[in-house]
Amino acid sequence: MVGTNRDDIVKSISDPEKIWDVVIVGGGATGLGAALDAAARGYKTLLLEQADFAKGTSSRSTKLVHGGVRYLAQGDIGLVREALYERGLLLKNAPHLVKNESFIIPNYEWWGGAFYTIGLSVYDLLAGKLGFGRAKHISKKM
Numbered sequence: 001m002v003g004t005n006r007d008d009i010v011k012s013i014s015d016p017e018k019i020w021d022v023v024i025v026g027g028g029a030t031g032l033g034a035a036l037d038a039a040a041r042g043y044k045t046l047l048l049e050q051a052d053f054a055k056g057t058s059s060r061s062t063k064l065v066h067g068g069v070r071y072l073a074q075g076d077i078g079l080v081r082e083a084l085y086e087r088g089l090l091l092k093n094a095p096h097l098v099k100n101e102s103f104i105i106p107n108y109e110w111w112g113g114a115f116y117t118i119g120l121s122v123y124d125l126l127a128g129k130l131g132f133g134r135a136k137h138i139s140k141k142m
Contacts, residue, residue, distance in 0.1 A: 013046060020046045033097050065090055065098050069123055081126055088130020100132045113137060 012018075022038040024031050027049030035047040068076075068083030091098045105116055120135035 020044050022046070023048065026050075033094065036097070037094055067123070067127060069120070072119060072123055072126075077126070080123070084123075084127045085130060088127065091130065091132070104138070 021043035022035075022045045024035050024038070024045070024047045027035075027047055031047060031049070035045050038045040065087050066083065067087045068080045071079045071083070087098070107113055107116060109115075117135075117137045124131055124134050
């Protein structure tokens with residue numbers, strides 16, 4: 001077993017007799033997810049990180065695997081479709097990394113309910129068969 005001493009770890013991974021199936025550079029959310037997936041599939045996996053795992057910006061975020069709904073409001077349909085496709089593939093291929101979360105989006109303007117309902121309906125349509133299901137409008141009485 002490899003110790004926690006840095007010198008021991010570097011010596012262990014530098015062994016020319018050791019052959020890695022997968023080497024991933026970057027221990028952010030994506031790198032960690034890829035390493036977990038590769039190791040779960042039985043590959044000898046090495047994950048290299050410059051500083052500390054999850055130290056970068058992704059560790060300061062919400063860790064949401066989202067489909068780019070904010071880009072819909074900006075009119076970047078291509079980016080939304082790409083993000084939804086990638087999210088759908090994650091759900092299909094690595095369901096242990098992705099789960100559906102419910103959000104309540106408050107609105108304070110008279111037009112807000114219709115705006116979000118229409119926008120999220122378009123978003124659901126763009127997700128197609130890789131979507132999580134339809135968004136629904138709820139009233140303030142619920």
